[in-house]
Amino acid sequence: GAGVSQTPSNKVTEKGKYVELRCDPISGHTALYWYRQSLGQGPEFLIYFQGTGAADDSGLPNDRFFAVRPEGSVSTLKIQRTERGDSAVYLCASGQGTTGELFFGEGSRLTVL
């Protein structure tokens, strides 16, 4: 596609449920990043992939959060046993290599009731 695509755009779930958020990066971009953005705040780094491997997952807040990128393209962010504090916009960004411009998706807004 022309840009970074994220689905769903909105997700409402109940506390304790499992959630998957998908990111389809720009074709050919090897670097993929997940960020979390709370209202009125800047994005907060979660995890970075270079190709298929998670090169840096130091931003994941706890072991309920996990992300995969099995074929080096589409990535899925997985959140287990969701909590109300997980409510935020989850942004995905992709880029060519580890430097240079980053292109963000529109985000997936997660609301945990």
Add this chain to the structure above:
Amino acid sequence: KNQVEQSPQSLIILEGKNCTLQCNYTVSPFSNLRWYKQDTGRGPVSLTIMTFSENTKSNGRYTATLDADTKQSSLHITASQLSDSASYICVVSARQNNNDMRFGAGTRLTVKP
């Protein structure tokens, strides 16, 4: 304490007026500084990227300045338009790798007719 501080937190100006947004950072070492525009409900879009050796960079009506000695940057918007209403986020990278980007909380700009 956030390593990237932006001011003001919010700003309201009339259409056609100019404005300047500020970014102070303590990130060290320093690789580059970026300004992003984020419309409500959308992902951030890059406006400028500046490295250590660059003092100023323009992108249309947006002009960013950088003083690496005082660790300050500004984003000047001239002849504001209603479509400039958005959050403007300052991002500082400690290394060349994009996975070390530190985001400010943003300045919320509202342009009124």
